[in-house]
Amino acid sequence: MQLTLEQTRKLKNAKVLLLAGMVLGPLYTVFSDGFSSIHPFINTLVIGLITAVLVAFFEFILFTGQVRKLKFYKIFFLRIFLYTFSITATITMVMIISRMFRNDMNFRSVYLSDEFQHYLWEEDFLFGILYTLALVTIVIFIMQIKRKIGPKILFGFISGRYFHPREVERIIMFIEIQKVKTIIEKIGRVRFFRYLNDIIFDITETVLFHKGEFYEYVENEILLVWDVKRGTEKANCIRTFFEIQEIIEAKKMTYFEKYGFIPEFHASLHFGRLIRGEIGDVKSEIKYHGDVMNTAARILGETNWENNFLISSDLMEHITLPILYRKERLGKFGLRGKHQDIELYALKESETQFIK
Amino acid sequence: MIIPETQKRKLRSTLKITLFGVIIGLFYPVFGDGFSEMLPFVNGFSIGLIGGLAISFLELEIFDPLKRRSSFIRTFALKTSIYFFFFALLIPAVMAFNESIYLERGYLEHIKSDEFQAFLFEEDYDVLLFYAFAFIGLIIFIRQINRKLGQGVLINYISGRFHNPKEVERIFMYLDIRSSTTIAEQLGEIRFHNFLHDFFLDITECILSTKGMIYTYVGDQVVVTWKMKTGLEKANCIMTYFHVKNRIKRLREQYLENYGFVPRFSTSFHCGKVIVGELGDVKSQIVYQGEVLYETSAIEKKFSDLQLQEAILISETLLNRITLPALFKAYRKAEIKGNEIDTLGVYTLAENIPEFHGANAG
Structure with a gap:
């Protein structure tokens, strides 16, 4: 069975969660009970694992899609309620079951025993719940921030990977949404903003599936980057744009009903050496600087309705074109502000051959 | 007197950090000791207050001007360990002080007492340290991420x-x-x-x-x-x-x-x-x-x-x-x-x- 990228990603995140649960659970025991006996470790390990599964379930299955668009405070209270309830239940159950095994008693008699009642009302029980809740809050917080600022960026910031500027080789794609002026005039800026956001949400999975990274949104342009190896294998960078068009094509009725327009795109692909580094102190951004950026933008300027997807020959040489697509040589272009001419190809869908 | 905006900003930050410190300090005894006694709350309050003021001072006067060229992880590790050691000393010092007043004993006398020694080596001290450590780490992490992302x-x-x-x-x-x-x-x-x-x-x-x-x-x-x-x-x-x-x-x-x-x-x-x-x-x-x-x-x-x-x-x-x-x-x-x-x-x-x-x- 082939997993979709979304599933693979969730699975990977779930593994990290489980690991965190396995570490953070027993950590509690280290500080509260010490190493004198093995039982507390087993208990907290089990609690850690169950909590991780709970978080994975709630965050990846329950709080996704449309639910994410609910008002913040609603989700907030729902989360608090669900987590407090389920964590309290988990800890109680684990503690009872562990005592059932150790003391060879049944569920009811453990629960009613003085020792257990004492634990519930006078000892660590409340502290354990709070510890778990606090850690769950932190983990969810980090997960959300990570998603918001871009998967790699958070750990880049933390590890200082981008701290010193470095020269890197990257594929750059500019995607431009067309007819912006007309659209803004017709539907206004606020609705245009939503239109743009809808497009970005719709294309996100495809871009991630083809290993692209969102770099920036500039006006009506979306900038994507690839590591050269990841972008060229399976012609990932080229497939991305064609698939974006397919996805939007499939959703064109929704767009037309909502906004009265069907999104159309122009795009350019280019690659080369760029400087990547962190810039700014308050509000740090990870930026790519270099001539390649300007060239890619200029290539975008050469697109038109007939040839809406252009690629530089430099990059074309590195990619084997999939059977679905064909290239059309457009010749050399003298781009504004460039000394050297650059050779461009237009990429198009091949005529589909049906059996006669 | 007109206070310059920079000064005001620092004052606001100090107030925020200290308030947070006091809340966290008061929070611990609620779960550690319950409401039966007054002393843990006094301890929590004074540790939170002194710790908050000290962290504000270090953050705003020492680390912020120095920070220029140091990566996230280094800053984070450095700050967390400095604060950790600071608290490792502050917590027993403050607790011994409060308790010595409460018990009407001399300061050094109380530190040497069996009761206090037991606290240090056998009882809650390591839990307390862990508690302080976790919150310090959390605060510094959020502050740094917040700065990276930009105001608001x-x-x-x-x-x-x-x-x-x-x-x-x-x-x-x-x-x-x-x-x-x-x-x-x-x-x-x-x-x-x-x-x-x-x-x-x-x-x-x-x-x-x-x-x-x-x-x-x-x-x-x-x-x-x-x-x-x-x-x-x-x-x-x-x-x-x-x-x-x-x-x-x-x-x-x-x-x-x-x-x-x-x-x-x-x-x-x-x-x-x-x-x-x-x-x-x-x-x-x-x-x-x-x-x-x-x-x-x-x-x-x-x-x-x-x-x-x-x-x-x-x-x-x-x-x-x-x-x-x-x-x-x-x-x-x-x-x-x-x-x-x-x-x-x-x-x-x-x-x-x-x-x-x-x-x-x-």
Whole structure:
């Protein structure tokens, strides 16, 4: 069975969660009970694992899609309620079951025993719940921030990977949404903003599936980057744009009903050496600087309705074109502000051959 | 007495950190000891208070000025371990002090007592340390992430305030480094990047002290925004230009030594209605969109063919609403094509010193 990228990603995140649960659970025991006996470790390990599964379930299955668009405070209270309830239940159950095994008693008699009642009302029980809740809050917080600022960026910031500027080789794609002026005039800026956001949400999975990274949104342009190896294998960078068009094509009725327009795109692909580094102190951004950026933008300027997807020959040489697509040589272009001419190809869908 | 904005900001931060410290300090006994006794609360309160003040002092006076060139993980590790050791000493010191008063014993006598020794080596001390350590780590982590993301961005992400795009009125400043192409050619790409980073670091304080919010960096340009009220008050937005000018002037020797030149810059100011919203799913950005931004950048382009005393251009729209510092007078220098009105006047500032009519004159 082939997993979709979304599933693979969730699975990977779930593994990290489980690991965190396995570490953070027993950590509690280290500080509260010490190493004198093995039982507390087993208990907290089990609690850690169950909590991780709970978080994975709630965050990846329950709080996704449309639910994410609910008002913040609603989700907030729902989360608090669900987590407090389920964590309290988990800890109680684990503690009872562990005592059932150790003391060879049944569920009811453990629960009613003085020792257990004492634990519930006078000892660590409340502290354990709070510890778990606090850690769950932190983990969810980090997960959300990570998603918001871009998967790699958070750990880049933390590890200082981008701290010193470095020269890197990257594929750059500019995607431009067309007819912006007309659209803004017709539907206004606020609705245009939503239109743009809808497009970005719709294309996100495809871009991630083809290993692209969102770099920036500039006006009506979306900038994507690839590591050269990841972008060229399976012609990932080229497939991305064609698939974006397919996805939007499939959703064109929704767009037309909502906004009265069907999104159309122009795009350019280019690659080369760029400087990547962190810039700014308050509000740090990870930026790519270099001539390649300007060239890619200029290539975008050469697109038109007939040839809406252009690629530089430099990059074309590195990619084997999939059977679905064909290239059309457009010749050399003298781009504004460039000394050297650059050779461009237009990429198009091949005529589909049906059996006669 | 007028307290400078920088001082106010530090005071606010100190207050916030200390308050947080006290709350966390009072929180621990609720779960550790319950409400039966008073002493744990006194302990929690005093540790939180002293710890909060000390952390504020270290953060604002020592680490912030030093921070310039140190990566996230190093800063984080350094700070957390320093604070950890600090608390490792502070907690027993404060507790022994409070308890010695409570028990009416001498300070040293109490420290040597079996009771206190038992606390240190057998009882809660390690849990307490862990508790303090966890919260210190958390606070520093959030502070650092918050700084990285930019003013208000984290809060906006969490609260989802801009989940739906909204129309707001804002002041914008574009600050451009002049002749950056030449600079880039001279320095080479990596050193140019370092130069930009240095320049942006140097001017950050100037922007914060006038309550500006850094919106984004575009190439050699910084875009800063103000809410109308904060930007107009005391002409905050325009004052940024003078702060930056003075700061770069003061640092000119450093720039000459490091890069061989002193950067020049130009600033354009404009205001109006824009749309602000959160864009994107993975990698969200809080984005401003609107004609105002195009117009500001059109103003910025006017610099190439103007000779000005001050490298500042202000749109008519903003000028009509702002009270200029008394020393300056506005002069109309250019026009751009506006969205709402056909010709939008663009003004620069020049010193307006009335001629001196002394007793000996004329």
